[in-house]
Amino acid sequence: MAWTLYVDIDAYYVSCELRDRPELLGRPVIVGPDPRLGPTRGVVLSASYEARAFGVRSALPVGQALRLCPDAVWIPADHRKYEAVAHEVRAYLGRRFPRVVALSIDEAACEVEVAGPQEARAAGLALQASLRSDLRLPASIGASVHRVVAKIASDRAKPGGVVVVAPTETAAFLAPLPVRVVPGVGPKTAERLTQAGVTTIGDLLTARPAALRKAVGSFAFELLALARGEPAAHAADESGPRSRSAAETFLEDEGDPARLAEALQGLAVGLARSLAEEGLWFRSVTVAVRWENFEHGQRGRTLAASTDDPAVLATTAARLMTELRAKGLGGAPRRVRTLSLSVGRLSAAPPSQRRLDAFTPGAEGTVKSGTSLSDRASS
Numbered sequence: 001m002a003w004t005l006y007v008d009i010d011a012y013y014v015s016c017e018l019r020d021r022p023e024l025l026g027r028p029v030i031v032g033p034d035p036r037l038g039p040t041r042g043v044v045l046s047a048s049y050e051a052r053a054f055g056v057r058s059a060l061p062v063g064q065a066l067r068l069c070p071d072a073v074w075i076p077a078d079h080r081k082y083e084a085v086a087h088e089v090r091a092y093l094g095r096r097f098p099r100v101v102a103l104s105i106d107e108a109a110c111e112v113e114v115a116g117p118q119e120a121r122a123a124g125l126a127l128q129a130s131l132r133s134d135l136r137l138p139a140s141i142g143a144s145v146h147r148v149v150a151k152i153a154s155d156r157a158k159p160g161g162v163v164v165v166a167p168t169e170t171a172a173f174l175a176p177l178p179v180r181v182v183p184g185v186g187p188k189t190a191e192r193l194t195q196a197g198v199t200t201i202g203d204l205l206t207a208r209p210a211a212l213r214k215a216v217g218s219f220a221f222e223l224l225a226l227a228r229g230e231p232a233a234h235a236a237d238e239s240g241p242r243s244r245s246a247a248e249t250f251l252e253d254e255g256d257p258a259r260l261a262e263a264l265q266g267l268a269v270g271l272a273r274s275l276a277e278e279g280l281w282f283r284s285v286t287v288a289v290r291w292e293n294f295e296h297g298q299r300g301r302t303l304a305a306s307t308d309d310p311a312v313l314a315t316t317a318a319r320l321m322t323e324l325r326a327k328g329l330g331g332a333p334r335r336v337r338t339l340s341l342s343v344g345r346l347s348a349a350p351p352s353q354r355r356l357d358a359f360t361p362g363a364e365g366t367v368k369s370g371t372s373l374s375d376r377a378s379s
Helices: 012-020 062-068 079-096 117-135 147-156 167-174 187-195 209-216 219-227 233-237 257-278 310-326
Strands: 002-009 029-031 073-075 099-104 107-113 139-144 162-164 243-254 280-291 296-307 336-344 374-378
Touching (some): 002 079, 002 117, 012 079, 079 099, 079 117, 079 257, 107 117, 107 147, 117 162, 139 147, 147 162, 167 219, 257 280, 257 310, 257 336, 280 310
Parallel strands (some): 139 162
Antiparallel strands (some): 002 139, 280 296, 296 374
């Protein structure tokens, strides 16, 4: 029987750094700009579990993290290293399993043929041990015949555990979990489900079908199948890479359109390069901001077709940013605290296409101009 071993590298960015600095194992470690070196508006990229015990978490302002954990070791982010390690992990898994789907920089689903739950557990433990011994990386692993359930199981296995969900135990395993753990259920979807009387996955089975459909549309059918322990087959097949993103937090709130445009172009350059290295195309682009008053704004667009063109990414992002700034309070632009750019609906590049052949900047931050076709915008 085909099972999925869902691999999630624990505290990924920290774990990448500890490979080079094993003397820091067991100590509170934070990856992010060190606030002791001068004023910064940066946030925590990742924290070791020892630092998390003090309340430090990803996206926390570094000044607050310092107050919570004053004895932490600070390490500046090295994104090239993290991408290189991700490639190393994927290559390693690819040599061990017939099918591997990379789902993010620190997660991958591996397909394995085993007889049952005991054999799946043995395979998961063996993989976990080999990742630690061969790559010096700790991992949590979830195992199930359904990929989406294996993903949820890997979250419950953190840190450093292996959770196996037998086919006959799937519904019982999922029932008490908050519906928010389901991939695809974000904060807004969870809020709509709560209004429909659904807070746990088990609640889906007793909710009124009409209320579910009103809350989440056709997604209700997938959620119900999951709650019954029978996820739709296509739900697993579509759980490939979901999105990639990059962000910049300004030292001071930024309101200059030219400087914002320059920062956004820099994010597009880096994101396009990262996608090229992973062999991924994108079909949706989203620009998000945190305004000076900490409110959030977001604007997205789905393209007419998937592409790897960095010019399309940069141009689409620029248009979305213009729309966001024009949408300011009373039509007046606001200053920006944090700017982020993300791409979604990712797919593997067609094998006949050359990767990023148009991306030959003469200087860092330069991208060819271009146009994009879009059929939907959201805010």
